[in-house]
Amino acid sequence: MSGVYWIRRDLRTHDNPALSAAVAQGVNTAVFISTPQQWQQHNLAPIKADFIARHLLLLSQQLAVMGIELVHLHAQAFDDQNTVLTKFCQQRGYSQIYANSEPELDEINRDERLGQSGLSLNIFHCDTIIPPGNVLNKQGEMFKVFTPFKNAWLQRLRQTGVAYQALPDIEPARTIETASQCVKFDYPLVDSTAWPLADVVMAQVFPRFIQTKLERYGAQRDIPSIKGTSGLSPYLAIGAISPRWLALQLIQQVPEILEDQQHLAFSWLNELIWRDFYKHLLFHYPSLIKGDSFQPKYQGAKWIGSEQDFNAWCQAKTGYPLVDAAMRQLLQTGWMHNRLRMVVASFLTKHLLVDWRLGEQFFMSHLIDGDFSANNGGWQWAASTGCDAQPYFRIFNPITQSQKFDPNGKFIRKYVPELANIPDKHIHFPHEYIAQQGIDVGYCLPIVEHKQARLRALAFYKAY
Missing domain, CATH: 3.40.50.620 (HUPs)
Known part of the structure; x- marks a missing residue:
């Protein structure tokens, strides 16, 4: 043929x-x-x-x-x-x-x-659960707020079902030989074998997640020391696992999921809807691929963050333990917990006032699950420049985020071991305790003071 x-x-x-x-x-x-x-x-x-x-x-x-x-x-x-x-x-x-x-x-x-x-x-088309251009408001336009998009998305899926396509049955005349050299790249490689292949994930990992973690996902997904997420983002990013297959498996397991947003499993489906949302945005607003801010008022923003501060963030030397632990997780494993992505992105764009595009590029250059639409959407959400982004005055406090989501410092101790012996009460911002004890654990001082950085960020954004 x-x-x-x-x-x-x-x-x-x-x-x-x-x-x-x-x-x-x-x-x-x-x-x-x-x-x-x-x-x-x-x-x-x-x-x-x-x-x-x-x-x-x-x-x-x-x-x-x-x-x-x-x-x-x-x-x-x-x-x-x-x-x-x-x-x-x-x-x-x-x-x-x-x-x-x-x-x-x-x-x-x-x-x-x-x-x-x-x-x-x-x-x-097979990259989203519902093809771009098929979830529109009454004016025939793309939604600019996630919640009405989600509701329209659910309504359409209730009407059409998941358009999963099985492979036709074929009986080849012969099995051809494969050559491993067909996949040798002229490109730097870093070992990814900590992540199993997709066939193993589909047969073992995802069914186990559905059975044992799905209903606890909403409660555990924000705790970085717990393996409470599905870990499927790398497979979705390269198309090794179909999002429609995942949706179909979920609906078969929880048939009422499309009707009941209060169901414990809905928070995981919500993540798949967010993925569709960002990909639909890219379809309707192709200028996003060029680095444009979704909100035009920020297009010409003069980000005043210094190269020195950006480098400290990249090197996990900000002096804020949760931020540094998250960045070390990224540098060491090629992945970062989703809650922490929001924390470190907020810190870079709000505390340091560094252009979100630099953070976006840094993430892509290190993430095993780097996906342009989701990465761009996440960074613009954190920087308050994006579609249905957090308001500019919402500035994550990295200390209280640490206290809330890593209360015993388990995650921090794993990736910032120099703080291993700091008491739980002080580990979220240990500098005063370290000074009082007269010890040197080899941990860097904070590069900004939270309250001052917050006030500076508010003044910066108000100017636009």
Whole structure:
């Protein structure tokens, strides 16, 4: 058959409409195009690159059982993808390309150009539970507040159900051999094997989460010392697990979930809705991909934070234990607890008045679950520049956040071990205790004073 399946952000065989359509047409070739120059420009974290490589190898093995060959093509720059793919298709005599959509502006423009090259590009959607453009207000526009979006999203899902797509049954004539070299990247890699592969997560980890943690998720998700979250964000970010599959599993387990927002399990579904919300925003407001503030009044904001303060934040040397512990978790593991992402983002943008875009880029360059729409949405929420963001006068106090969510300092002690022997009462801001005791534990002094920083932030935002 004269066609090829183009793997992009969909490293899975389940709920993959482009793959299903390709298989139905007898396609037996899949391609993945690596673009290391573009990855560098877009701050792809080395641990995420390794995570992609591992899942690409897994996918090549799964496709091989289906009689589909996976070919790794190399294109240094983003704009080279079409040239490389067109040349490959010409060499093989392929005219049809099957691919799942990518929501970013450059990717949309790339696909339009490819469609003008003489090749037939068949695009499908599978990155959100409800496709962008299908949850609108009465004026036919995108919601600018999350709660009415959520309510409309739930109503639509009640009407349509989850559009999960199973792979057609096929019996390949033969299982082809796979070659591990097909997934070797010319890009820095950091070991990601602390995270199991998606097939293990789907078979073991997620069912265990549903059975043992789901109803406690709302109560435990904000406690960083407890493994109370699902840990699925890295798999969603690279498309190794379908969000529609997750929604379907949840609804089957808790059939009333779409009707009952008070159900203990709803807070987890709410996270999937937030994910859709940010991806729908990107679809309707493509300028976000260019670094624009969602609220125009902040577009020209002159952020006055110093490079020295930004570097201290990056290096986990702010003198606020919860902030530093969170940043060390990121630097050491490539992941950060969601509550702490809000705390450290608020600290950078409000306490230090550093441009949120610098924090956004730093996160992307380190996170195994870096996803542009969610990362951008989260940073603009914290900086009060985004859609349905926290009001500018809401400034997280890192000391009280620590007292509330890490009351015994268990998380702090894990990542800031120099404070291991500080009493619980003092560990959230230990400097006065350390001075009174006349000891030197090797922990840095605070780079700002909370009350003064808060007043400075209020004055800064009021100016806009």
